[in-house]
Amino acid sequence: MLLDGQLVTRTKAGTDIEFISPIGLVGEMGVITDEPRSADFVGITESMGLEITKDALVQLFFDDANICRKILLNLVKNLSNKLYDTNGEIEKFLAQQQE
Structure with a gap:
């Protein structure tokens, strides 16, 4: 999670x-899927983040079901927004190809 600064996904x-x-998530797909990153994160400005490892996240899920629900809901919303944005980019690309 980015706490301060600006990053770009490259x-x-x-x-x-x-x-x-700030408060943007980075690397969440890799934590869930165990797959390597599909992109890099580059600091545009001096930045500070909070790293939550998969092991720590899993332990938190076992320790606190309420937090688990909140984190998973936030993660689903975040990934849904990214998918929505990606679908929009695909539509733009396809429309340009048909011109």
Whole structure:
């Protein structure tokens, strides 16, 4: 989680795809899927973040069901927003290809 500063999500090809502001999540898909990152995060300004490891997250889920529900709901909302945005980008790309 980004606490302070600005980050950009950059693909392996060097394309900037998302700007991240404080309280933004980064790396959440990798924590859930155990897959390697599909992009890198680059600091635009001096930044500070909070790292929550998968082991710590799983332990928290076992220790506090209420927090578990809140975190999972927030994660689903975050990933849903990213999917919605990605779908919009795909639609724009396809429309440009048909021109």
